[in-house]
Amino acid sequence: MPRGPKRPGPPSVDPPARAHRDLRILWWVNAVDGLGSQASGLVFPLLLLELGHSPGTAGSLAGVAALTGVVLGPLLAVPADRGRRRRLMTWSAALAALATGALALACLGRPALWVVVSLALAERLCAVAYEAASRGALVRLAAVEELPRAAAGMQVGDQVSLIAGPALGGALFQLARPVPFLADALTYAAVALGVRAVRTPLDTPASTRSSAPGPLPRTPSGTSTSTSTSTSTGTGTGTGTGTGTGTGRRGTWTDRLGAAKAGAVTVAASPVLRLVLVWTSTAGGALTLLFYTALFRLGGDARSAAAGLVLAAAGAAGLLGSLVAAPLVRRLGAARLLTLAAWLLPLPCGSLVWAEGAIGWGAAFAGLSLLVPLITVVLSSAAVACTPVALQSRTASVLGSASALAAASAPALAGVLVTGGDLRTPALLCTALFAALAVYTQLRAPAVLRSCAAAAAAHGTAGTGDGRG
Numbered sequence: 001m002p003r004g005p006k007r008p009g010p011p012s013v014d015p016p017a018r019a020h021r022d023l024r025i026l027w028w029v030n031a032v033d034g035l036g037s038q039a040s041g042l043v044f045p046l047l048l049l050e051l052g053h054s055p056g057t058a059g060s061l062a063g064v065a066a067l068t069g070v071v072l073g074p075l076l077a078v079p080a081d082r083g084r085r086r087r088l089m090t091w092s093a094a095l096a097a098l099a100t101g102a103l104a105l106a107c108l109g110r111p112a113l114w115v116v117v118s119l120a121l122a123e124r125l126c127a128v129a130y131e132a133a134s135r136g137a138l139v140r141l142a143a144v145e146e147l148p149r150a151a152a153g154m155q156v157g158d159q160v161s162l163i164a165g166p167a168l169g170g171a172l173f174q175l176a177r178p179v180p181f182l183a184d185a186l187t188y189a190a191v192a193l194g195v196r197a198v199r200t201p202l203d204t205p206a207s208t209r210s211s212a213p214g215p216l217p218r219t220p221s222g223t224s225t226s227t228s229t230s231t232s233t234g235t236g237t238g239t240g241t242g243t244g245t246g247t248g249r250r251g252t253w254t255d256r257l258g259a260a261k262a263g264a265v266t267v268a269a270s271p272v273l274r275l276v277l278v279w280t281s282t283a284g285g286a287l288t289l290l291f292y293t294a295l296f297r298l299g300g301d302a303r304s305a306a307a308g309l310v311l312a313a314a315g316a317a318g319l320l321g322s323l324v325a326a327p328l329v330r331r332l333g334a335a336r337l338l339t340l341a342a343w344l345l346p347l348p349c350g351s352l353v354w355a356e357g358a359i360g361w362g363a364a365f366a367g368l369s370l371l372v373p374l375i376t377v378v379l380s381s382a383a384v385a386c387t388p389v390a391l392q393s394r395t396a397s398v399l400g401s402a403s404a405l406a407a408a409s410a411p412a413l414a415g416v417l418v419t420g421g422d423l424r425t426p427a428l429l430c431t432a433l434f435a436a437l438a439v440y441t442q443l444r445a446p447a448v449l450r451s452c453a454a455a456a457a458a459h460g461t462a463g464t465g466d467g468r469g
Contacts, residue, residue, distance in 0.1 A: 023150055024143040024197045029132075031157030036187030037127065038165020043173045043180040044120060050177070053113065061117060067408070068124055071400045073132045077393035078259045083203045085393070088133040089195045096126035097188035104181035116236045122141060130191070133279050135400070136392030137202050139384050144453075147381035148334070152326040154380075159322050163315035242448065252381075265393025272386040273395060275441075276379045280399055282437055283345075283375070285406035286430040287368065290352065292414035293426040294361050310362045317366035321373035329381075335449040338378045341371045342441040346434040352418035352427035357419035378449075386452040 034188040048057060080088050106115055172180040194200075223463035267273040294310055330335050348367025355361050387395045417425045 004159045015079075018201050019141050022200045023146075023153070025198050026137060026141060027153040027157055027196055029191050030154050031160055032187050032194070033130070033163050033191045034158055034161030034166065036184040038161045039169030039172065039180050040184040040282040041165075041169070043169045046170075046173055047107065047116065048113075051110065051113070051116070053284065057113075061120070063400070065119075066338050068121070068128060070408075072125070072154070073397040073401050074129050074263055074394060076129045076132040077263065080136055081390055081394040082259075084386040085133045085136055086195060086198075086202045089130055089137070089202070090127040090159040090192050092129035092133065093188050093195065096123050096130065097185045097192065099123040099126060099187060100181050102186035104178040104185060107181060115261045126188075131400075132393055132397050135396035136389075137198075139387075139389060139392050141149055141198075141200055142200050142384075145386055147385050148329040148377055149326040151377045151381040151384070152322055152373075155322040155325065155377055156319065158371065159315060159319040163319065166311075182225055223281045254454050260394065263391060263396075263398040266387065266391050266395050266398035267398050270386060271444070272452045273399070274380050275292070275444055275448050276383045277399055277402055278402040278440065279375065279379055279437065281406040282433055283372070284403040285410050286349075287372070288407040288410035289366075289417075289426050290349070290368070290430055292411045293352075293418060293423065294365065310358060310365050313362035314365040318369035318373055321370040322377070325374050325377035328376060334378045334382065334453070335446040337374055338445050339438075341374045341378075342438040342445075345375075346431050346438065349427065349434050350431040353424045353431070355427075382452050386455065 076088070099119050103116065103119040103123070106119065138147075138150055138154070168183075169180045172183055267277055321336070330341070345368065346372070348364045351364045351367070352361065355364050383396070383399065384392065414426055416428070
């Protein structure tokens, strides 16, 4: 049927504007995903306890779920770096929605333990796959100069979910057992739709994934990664293009393990990523140790909501730190802000030695939580800026796994220190760790971050930022 004259359409959106729109979508997707995960993460142990299982069972299953992410994260990051990021993000979120929805239906009755565990582990596997793939998305949507702001937006979503998620989960669980899991399923569905709504290409271009030497933006100057990673962006074993397609055959398990190993090799070879690794593993373990120490200290006052007061103060301060992080980076510079925050961090930690009651602990945790997002935004934006595009998910998964392993031993260590000594022992240990981190940062960070910034500027924007895919 012949059409009439074309009406003028809306003005075309230029690629930078599209990238800014897509970055905002990614922020909202991250916040919604975190909100659902925090809500269901609180409710899952409560469900097991209500079904008559012991706290030991609930704790063991939580540990298994955490270790699943540590082991599988770097492996699942390989297909994400090989051009399947959008598909992996979309389908893992959709399958997680199905698994969580099935768990909500099961909770209408009294499900057996194997049913609950199977559905929960299925959701966890999908969540790990989504997280591994999403770690490389930010580089496609932000230029170098926009990375602190982009990372701060992600951090804001994390903090909001930390504040609102547990309270929402508890309130929904009081309404009915299936409701929080149904809400989590809806958030996963919203995440899948949000990823589909992003128009900027999220997958690494095939030319960048190839093993032929080429421009690898964000490789820090003065390191050997500019040559070594050009051959490891594929499988890490010299198997051709490394895209997983176009070679005419499937890679062997040796190839896949080599591809996963490329992330660890890149972290070991890069001064910037080594700096991030030291910070995330040491600070993550120390903060987890302090958190469990606070629970042990305030456990007797739980009915007066002392622990809740501490968490609320920490969450509010963390949100404030996330909001001011990007302006402070612009005003002070990344290296100066990181060094200043590193030297300030031992002060609130050391105050825990003399803190008494919920007010003292809440004030100290608020000080810690105000400073930590400043450090996180600087380090995460530097890590994205100085990692080759074709290795974004793998290096981020290695860093995340190292941090998770460091935090995994913190609860048991807190129990040993509190039982064998007193409540001041963990605070003194963490203060010493933060002081050592401050010295290390003073000596290493300025030169490392300057070289990263120079290399990133020489290679142009961090992400395409203009829709080039």
